[in-house]
Amino acid sequence: MTSMSGLTDQLSEYCPSCGTERPHGVSVTLVTESDETDNAAYSREPYRVSECLNCGRRTERRMNDA
Numbered sequence: 870m871t872s873m874s875g876l877t878d879q880l881s882e883y884c885p886s887c888g889t890e891r892p893h894g895v896s897v898t899l900v901t902e903s904d905e906t907d908n909a910a911y912s913r914e915p916y917r918v919s920e921c922l923n924c925g926r927r928t929e930r931r932m933n934d935a
């Protein structure tokens with residue numbers, strides 16, 4: 870399993886732009902965070918991307934916030 874492309878869902882969430890709850894398209898993306906090291910211990914971090922279906926505002930949130 871190398872690439873994981875979403876997994877899209879629709880959720881009603883609060884949108885700061887709209888100032889109210891709106892349906893959001895929610896998906897999960899793996900973002901490669903590479904340092905410029907050769908033997909790249911690069912890591913792929915899952916991000917949760919939600920996009921307001923009303924105004925198009927996108928919110929990306931790192932899921933592994935430790």
Ligand SMILES: [Zn+2]
Pocket residue numbers: 884885886887888891921922923924925926
């Ligand atoms: Zn919105």
